[in-house]
Every structure is written in C-alpha cells, then in structure tokens.
Amino acid sequence: MKEHQVERFGPYECEFIAVNHSIPDALAVFIRTGAGTVLHTGDFKMDQLPLDGRITDLRHFAKLGEEGIDLFLPDSTNAEVPGFTPTEKNIGPVISNVFRDATGRIIVASFSSHVHRVQQVLDAAAERGRKVVLVGRSMVRNMTIAEKLGYLKVPEGILVDLKKVDEYRPDEIVMMCTGSQGEPMAALSRMANGDHKVQVEPGDTIVLASSLIPGNETSVYRIINALLKLGANVVHKGNAKVHVSGHAAAGELLYCYNILKPKNVMPVHGEVRHLIANGELAQETGVPAENVLLCESGTVVDMKDGVARIVGEVPCEYLYVDGRSVGAVTEDDLKDRRVLGEEGFVSVVSVIDRAAKRVVTGPDVHARGIAEDDSVFDEITPKITAALEDALHRAPQKVHTTQQLQQIVRRTLGAWVSRRLRRKPMIVPVVVEHKSGPEAAK
Numbered sequence: 011m012k013e014h015q016v017e018r019f020g021p022y023e024c025e026f027i028a029v030n031h032s033i034p035d036a037l038a039v040f041i042r043t044g045a046g047t048v049l050h051t052g053d054f055k056m057d058q059l060p061l062d063g064r065i066t067d068l069r070h071f072a073k074l075g076e077e078g079i080d081l082f083l084p085d086s087t088n089a090e091v092p093g094f095t096p097t098e099k100n101i102g103p104v105i106s107n108v109f110r111d112a113t114g115r116i117i118v119a120s121f122s123s124h125v126h127r128v129q130q131v132l133d134a135a136a137e138r139g140r141k142v143v144l145v146g147r148s149m150v151r152n153m154t155i156a157e158k159l160g161y162l163k164v165p166e167g168i169l170v171d172l173k174k175v176d177e178y179r180p181d182e183i184v185m186m187c188t189g190s191q192g193e194p195m196a197a198l199s200r201m202a203n204g205d206h207k208v209q210v211e212p213g214d215t216i217v218l219a220s221s222l223i224p225g226n227e228t229s230v231y232r233i234i235n236a237l238l239k240l241g242a243n244v245v246h247k248g249n250a251k252v253h254v255s256g257h258a259a260a261g262e263l264l265y266c267y268n269i270l271k272p273k274n275v276m277p278v279h280g281e282v283r284h285l286i287a288n289g290e291l292a293q294e295t296g297v298p299a300e301n302v303l304l305c306e307s308g309t310v311v312d313m314k315d316g317v318a319r320i321v322g323e324v325p326c327e328y329l330y331v332d333g334r335s336v337g338a339v340t341e342d343d344l345k346d347r348r349v350l351g352e353e354g355f356v357s358v359v360s361v362i363d364r365a366a367k368r369v370v371t372g373p374d375v376h377a378r379g380i381a382e383d384d385s386v387f388d389e390i391t392p393k394i395t396a397a398l399e400d401a402l403h404r405a406p407q408k409v410h411t412t413q414q415l416q417q418i419v420r421r422t423l424g425a426w427v428s429r430r431l432r433r434k435p436m437i438v439p440v441v442v443e444h445k446s447g448p449e450a451a452k
Contacts, residue, residue, distance in 0.1 A: 011037060013067060027074070028067040029054035032098075032256030033123050034161045035064075046080030046316040049270065053085055053279065055255070056262040059097040061126045062161070068269060075270040080316035082272035082292075086280030087257035089288035094261045096254045098126055104251045105217070106134045112243075114213035115180035116140070119190040119198040120220055122148040125156045127219050127253070128186060132164060135184045141170040145187035145208065146197040153186075172207070180213070190220035192229025199229075202236035212241030219252050224281055260291055267295035274318040276303040276311065346436060354379030354435040356387075356427065358419055360398060361442045367402040369395045370444045373419070380435060390426040397422045398441070415441045 011017070012035075013028035023042040030036065031053045041048040056066045088095065109116060120127045128149075135142045144150045156162035175183060185208065189198025198216075200206035210216070216237050222230055237244050247253050257279075258266070267275075275297050277288035282304075289302040303311060303318060308326030311318055330339035355378045361371035373394045375387035397418050401410045410418070419439035427433055 013037065014070070025074075027070045028064060030057045030060050030064060030066045031055060032121070032126060034062060034125055034156070040074050040079075043313075045313045046318070047074075047078060048081045048083065048313075049074060049079050049272070050083040050278070051085050051258075051266070053087070053256060055088075055095045055258045056265065057095065057097050059099045061098050061129065068265075071266065071269050078316075079270050079272040081274045081276060081311075081313055081318045082267075082270060083276050083278045084263060084266060084288060085257055086277040086284040086288040088255055088259045089263060089277070089280065089284050089291060091255075091259040092261065093259055095257065095259045096251075098130075098254055101127070101219075101252065101254060102130045102133065105130050105219070106137060108215065108217060108245055108250065108252065109134045109138045109140070109184070112215040113181060114215065115183050115185070115211070116215045116217065117185045117187060117198070117201070117208075117210070117242075118217040118219055119187050119196075121190065122146065122152045122188050124219075125153070125161050128153055128156075129162055131184060131186055131219075132162075132168060136165040136168055140182055140184045141178060142168050143170050143172050143175050143183060143185045145172060145185050146189075149186060149188050149197075175208075180211075189233070190218050190230075191223055191226045192233050194229070199233055202233045202240070210237060210240045210242050214240075214242040216242045216244045217252055218244070218246040221247055221253055221255050260287070263288060263291050264295060267292055267297070272297065273316060274301045274303065274313075276305055276318065282306075349434070349436045350379065353433050355438070356380070356423065356435050357438045357440065358394065358423055359440045359442070360394065360419065361444050362398060362402065362415070363444045364402060365445075367399060369398050375423070377435070380431070380433065382431065386431075387423075389430070390423060393426070394419055394422050412441050412443065 011026050013026055016023065016025045018024070021044060025040040025042070027038040027040060029038045029051060036052060036054060038049065038051045038054060041050070054066055056068070058065060118131050132142055144153055153162055157164050170178070187197035189196030193199060197206060197208070201208050201210050218230070218234070234244050234246065245252055275289065275292040277285040277292075280288070285304050289304055292302050293299055301318075303320055305311060305320065308323045309320055310322045310324060312321040329337050330344070332339045356375065358373045358375045360369055360373045362368070363370050373391050375384060375391060377384055377387070398415060401415060401418055404410070416439040419441065420437050423439070424434070424437055427435060
C-alpha cells in the first residue's frame with residue numbers, strides 16, 4: 011500500500027495516508043462505511059524534519075476532516091508527554107559525539123525495525139573510520155531488506171561479518187544489535203549474561219538507542235547493571251539524548267484533534283493511563299465526554315449513523331503456546347508450573363495390603379527443587395504409615411478407595427511440610443495395592 015491509494019475490501023473503502031514514524035512508509039487508514047467514517051492513525055508522530063523527508067500528511071488529514079470523521083482512533087503512547095516529540099535529526103550529532111569519545115569497541119542496541127537509527131549509526135561509524143557488524147538474525151534480515159528496497163544507504167565496505175571481527179582492533183569496530191528492551195534471548199541480554207560469542211570487556215561503550223517501553227524497566231535496568239559490572243560504559247536515554255520516540259506527544263495530538271474535529275474518539279495503543287490521558291486531550295478540544303470511548307481488548311463498539319457506542323464485550327484472553335500445543339494450556343496447568351518452579355516437587359510411594367490392613371513397603375519419599383535432603387522426611391514417614399493403616403483398619407465400616415488413601419497421604423505430608431519446612435510443594439502420592447493370600451493366587 012502507498013499513501014493516497016484507495017482500495018475496497020467488501021463493504022469498506024480504505025484510503026491510506028502518509029504518517030511519520032520510526033519505521034519507513036508508515037500509513038494511517040481512513041475507512042468509509044455505510045455506518046460512518048473511521049480514521050486510524052496507527053503508530054505516528056509529526057516529525058517536521060524526518061530523516062527520510064516523509065512527514066505526516068496534515069493536508070490530507072485536513073481534507074478528511076472536511077469530509078467528516080465519525081470515529082477517530084489515535085495513537086496514545088505519549089499522550090501523557092507534554093509538548094512535541096523531538097526530531098530524529100537531533101540524534102545524529104549526539105551519536106557522533108559518543109563515537110568520537112569512545113576509545114574501545116562500540117555496541118549499539120536498537121529495535122531491528124528502526125532503519126533510521128541504523129542509518130545514523132552507519133553514518134557516524136563512517137565518519138569515525140569504523141567498521142559496522144550487524145549482530146542478531148532479525149537485525150541482519152531487516153537491514154538486508156531495507157538496503158535492497160533503498161531505505162538504508164550503506165557506505166561501501168563498511169559492513170563486516172561477525173566471523174571476521176577479530177581481524178580488527180576494538181577501536182575500529184561498531185556492533186549493531188537487538189535487545190534494547192531487555193529481551194532475554196536478544197543479543198545484548200546474552201552479552202550481558204556472558205553467554206554470547208561477543209564478550210563485553212572493560213572499555214567497551216554500550217549505547218541503548220531506544221526509549222523504555224512501559225513494563226520493561228526492570229529488565230532494562232538489570233542489563234545496564236550487568237554491563238556496568240563488566241566494566242563497560244553504558245550510554246542510554248537517561249544520561250544522553252540517544253533516542254527520540256516514534257509516537258506523537260500531547261501537543262501533536264491536540265493538533266490532530268483541532269484539524270480533524272472528530273465526532274467520536276476511541277484512543278488506542280497504550281496502557282489505561284495513556285488512553286485516559288488521550289481521552290482528556292480530546293475533551294479539551296471540544297469532543298463531548300460521552301463521545302470518548304475508553305475500551306479494553308474485547309470491548310465491542312457499535313457504530314450506526316455516525317454514532318459510536320460501547321455495546322458489550324467478547325471473551326479476549328491470552329492464548330498460550332506450549333511447544334506444539336496452542337491454546338490447550340489452562341490456568342490450572344500454569345498454576346501447577348508456578349508451584350513446581352517456586353515450591354518444588356515431592357513424590358511419595360506406598361504399597362499396602364488391604365487383607366493384612368498394613369503398609370507393606372514405604373512410604374518412599376523423594377523431593378526435587380527442595381534444598382533439604384530426602385532424609386529430612388524420615389520424621390514424617392511413620393505418621394504417613396500410621397494414617398494409612400488407621401484408614402485400612404476402619405474397613406469394613408468404611409472402605410477407602412485408592413484415590414482416598416492418596417488424599418490421606420497428601421494431607422498428612424502436606425501439613426507437615428508446611429509446618430516444618432515452610433513450603434507448599436506439589437505433592438504426588440502413589441498408593442499401590444499388594445494382593446496376598448488366596449486373592450493373589452487368583
């Protein structure tokens with residue numbers, strides 16, 4: 011799809027509008043329907059000096075506003091941030107200065123989709139006479155595609171394969187990798203943990219060229235601390251202007267509301283606080299409070315004759331992928347896994363003889379994920395035996411099934427473990443019946 015392109019999909023006519031974002035060729039979509047019109051911005055901002063020269067098409071927005079927008083779905087990520095998102099052009103000189111001051115190897119972490127940031131790193135590396143190594147499959151794949159499509163201008167001879175990096179001095183190399191959000195399997199996380207082929211050394215300069223996505227703070231700070239412990243100099247948005255957001259701040263959103271004059275607004279893309287802040291901006295520009303729809307995943311919005319209203323919701327839960335199983339993992343399964351991971355596992359096997367009304371073998375107790383040795387359970391095994399034999403001696407007045415006997419074992423052992431070890435592990439009791447005498451002969 012390209013800007014100004016109009017396509018029909020069934021009863022919907024979709025018109026695409028150029029918007030500016032941290033990835034190339036971002037588009038908003040204007041949807042014409044029999045029930046009304048909808049404008050969805052997607053991720054966007056209003057950088058007036060974008061690196062690729064492609065700005066958010068406010069003239070097109072104004073034309074759509076004249077036509078009439080019944081429902082507006084704006085990006086809410088930076089609705090709490092006052093003013094305007096700074097331009098990407100401000101970042102280039104900062105990165106260049108960081109490269110100038112670095113005496114050893116430089117490792118830059120960014121989103122593998124952020125072509126503009128990679129371009130700035132390539133330009134700064136070329137300026138300082140350094141070679142660039144792309145690290146991580148997604149980074150290599152995306153930048154290869156970007157170069158082929160003309161979005162990335164790669165100076166001749168600047169790229170070096172990771173396998174040949176040892177042929178260069180540390181001060182001749184820049185590594186571009188993923189992991190700026192603390193993703194555990196990304197290249198930077200593995201470098202920080204020491205399980206990547208690239209080993210972080212004292213004197214390295216690590217640049218986290220991204221903003222913190224809400225919810226990732228703990229993971230990112232853990233990586234920063236780990237890198238500092240290894241002796242690296244870590245440059246991030248908290249101590250240098252090495253990144254600007256790809257999302258519109260409050261001032262830009264106000265511009266949109268005033269240009270478009272939507273009848274109804276449904277803020278999207280953000281946490282609850284971001285949606286609320288965006289809704290308040292809409293009201294400040296004259297959108298009635300009852301026409302601001304604050305929705306969650308699964309909320310059903312109905313639009314008729316240009317009026318949008320929340321009419322209900324549909325089940326919308328996480329779909330768990332477990333190996334080759336999709337959707338089959340239940341909350342009970344996850345609870346069991348949490349117990350196994352946090353409290354450990356105890357199995358206890360007992361062999362009983364109903365005819366003799368006694369425990370023939372065991373109880374044999376084995377524990378996993380518990381610090382104490384199995385011998386600690388010697389204290390409770392006589393009580394388990396006594397509880398089982400007591401239940402067996404109640405027959406024929408009360409005959410316990412094998413499952414009921416297993417529950418007796420679980421309760422007896424569970425109460426002791428909770429009191430003695432202060433734990434609540436998963437307990438798996440097994441009671442096996444041993445047949446003796448004439449019954450065994452059959």
